[in-house]
Amino acid sequence: MSLLGGNDLKEKQKINELELKINREKQKLDKKLTRQKILLGTFLIDALENDAVDGLKEYTADHLLGFLTRKGDKVLMADLVKGLEKIKT
Template sequence: MSLLGGNDLKEQQKINELELKINREKQKLDKKQTRQKILLGAFFVDALENGSVQGLREYTAKNLPKYLTRETDRELLKGVVENLEYTMPIDNNGDGVS
């Protein structure tokens, strides 16, 4: 045993325990945030399906494709956008904005 650091092992064990505790708390927070997102998404899907918010279907159909940055995400939600049955008016520039 070293004269200068006899408690190093105990201190390292305490640090390891604290890091494990931090990681567990981070996982709990991540799960909570994921659940919040799922519930919020379900709320909006319900509003979209029932037409309970005026203009929400049109807004979603117009802006969701722009919001999605990954091609795989766009492909995944392509059917959702199509099911919104929104046809955007075309302006003179042909960019869909009137």
């Protein structure tokens, strides 16, 4: 046993345990935020399908593609926007 750093192994183990705990908590938070986004999206889809909010379809059709930044996302949502545009005209 060295005179210096005799407890280094225990301290490193403690740090590793704390890092694991932090990562688990981050994963829980990420899952919670994802669930909130899914529920909000479901709520908005329901509002769009049932025309529950005046102007929501028009607003979505006019602004959704401009909000998206990824080309793949824009392609994915293009049919939805076209469907909304047909309804608003």
